[in-house]
Amino acid sequence: MVTFDQALDKAIDAILHCYPDIQWSDIRLVRDMQGKLFVVLPDELVEDRSEMERLNEVLTGALQHYAGSASPAACLSDTLSGAELLKEPAIVYYRGDHAVHVIERRAMGENWLLEPGQPDLSHPPRFVFFSLKGGVGRSTALALWARQLCQEGKSVLVVDMDLEAPGLGAQLLEQSGKPLYGVADWLVEDLVGNPADSLVPDMAQQSPVVPAGLWVVPAFGSTTDQAPQNMLAKLARAYLEKPNSEGSQLFAQRLQRMLQALEYHYQPDVVLVDSRAGLHETVATTLLHLDAEVLCFAVDLEVTWQGYRYLFSHLTQLAQQKLQQGDWRDRFKMVSARAMPENFERFLDRSYGLWTDTLYDESSEEVGGLSFDVRDEAAPHYPLIIPRVDVFEAFEPCRDLRRMHEAQIAAVFGAFFSGLQSCLEASRDQN
Template identity: 35%
Template structure:
């Protein structure tokens, strides 16, 4: 007998349910635990004849899935035997398998937020435009682009709020704030104090004013990952991602991050908010991209490693999140970073083709001409999510330190490297040209 591995177990469980749907009823929920073991959840216990059938099915299911099933006596979960059945059968992480009557609840330690919908705002008002800058791989010029964009917006009179959410590897805050301008506290301090109900003690001292712009222009207000008074960053970071239990209610890390963002927006009254998200498939990136109602600028360089990494994410969205996240994918936009100095047109064509293949294979829906809401874009449409905005590579920005190299903001140089990106990204975010 072939050993069942993780990558096959769920599909085998789905096949089993489809084969025995008449005896299991509809709907059926498959619950996969942290070790990958799968159980069958049904809302009510069956009557005695069906119970005997379930006992037989449990043995077959356990034999079929081998180590990815519990023992036969633990295969079935019945809702009326649970203390809080709604936490299972109405979980926000329950996802329908394709168009069937089978649902899957995948218990994961991390990465649940990639499939959760946008958070409901706690403020009874609209928020300022937000943009998240994200790279599936590091070293693609994301933070440098954010610094230049913040400068461009401020130069044109905008009040810009920047959050350094790359907590494991802070960067943008040190690019925009010299040590003498750093505020007393940072993002990890807020989460530390929020857990004890005293976040208001640090909020007023979390924002520094970047000296990158001069009087009479706009402003760049920066919220660093760590404040100037940082004593033990690692100890605070290790406690940052906590969900909080308040009686019967749980406040998730995502909800706490939204609360922080809204409090800062209320305090600072920015025209636009730029979020520097950490690279990779991390929870904070998931929240920034899918849950904060922000434009998601996805940085890429045209390498197989980049597109394969994005394919892992997009395939995950395709399989489980397409119907659960309506409208979310309209916020996506590919950024071609570090476009080489030679062969520009050919490079951009290859990058566009790679991005189109990614979207077409995963998120784009089949357009049969009868559904006006279908998510599908022509390959050469410049407004399409896959059609990349471009940022050119330039040696001058290789070791960019904007505070002490302000000559690099010479209009000609910035225009040559970032001009089209600044124009297009600003139009997408603010709906206006500056």
């Protein structure tokens, strides 16, 4: 039996068997929503149709149920897309020296397949707080850094993108102080073609945890609280692509438009985004397509490292073409959450091993290469640290800050804030 993990290699072997000197740059392997494979060859390669028949025979035998059809190979001109197929987003799968372009047909869109674009200097600095699982203190760290920035005189916009487990709205706003609308409300209205930007003035409210400057956009606004039976129905539609006359607009593109509208209206100095946890399709947007610094929260557990290895191994397929300005991989930063001092060296070693095996290049001396020493504190793998302290377990700022001393916050989060300040200054220098 041929399995999913074997099918792509078997397809490549079949192609090499029939065309041993093939050039891979104009070859496309298309994997459909079930995982079945089709091979598309340039017309000039197929001078003899009997060669194509031979390839179809070999592919069908090699792939078994993963053959896209009885004839899984075709010429480019035989496809509905024609030459446009070569322009579609594709991951790059390396098989030895062969760089194979694979087009993924997916039920949930292409957000994980799009490489981040060039840096955009027109918006304020953005920071995304991400974790594979909840309960690591990600939202608490975001809320307290937002408060710290406001105390320094900055205006901060906080956006709760964790639509399935919303928390920041409840943490930073009183229940009676929520705005009318939230992220999900904007997304569902935009989907049907309503002027969603008209909601923006009613999407954020000032948090009471500081005198001024902290604007909070919840996942769902008070209109959803008044009709809670609609929440799951909204959620099911919020993530969808938006059809239009030019095809469709991906979730990443929709979220970018929403964030730009919020920034234009509220004019923040810094934007903090609380990402959904896990590896859902929508997480690709917050990690890759918001032009943001990404903080990857991790606890030193095998399940955490395994999850990040799944994520980074996929992202490796997007890191083949280096950007002209900077490198999106260098905007990721590990965070050792709920950390124990005696475990730091183990965390550092495991983080360095993860990055070395996946997103780092073999040498920084190659063109556009990304590589660091294990002890380089500026490197993505070198973690910012938040020690574990019981007083911050189940912490709710609106309820608990009034009994908290500033010295307690500084002792736990001071080093973390300092590290983020360096990232913020670097982002400002770039802008």
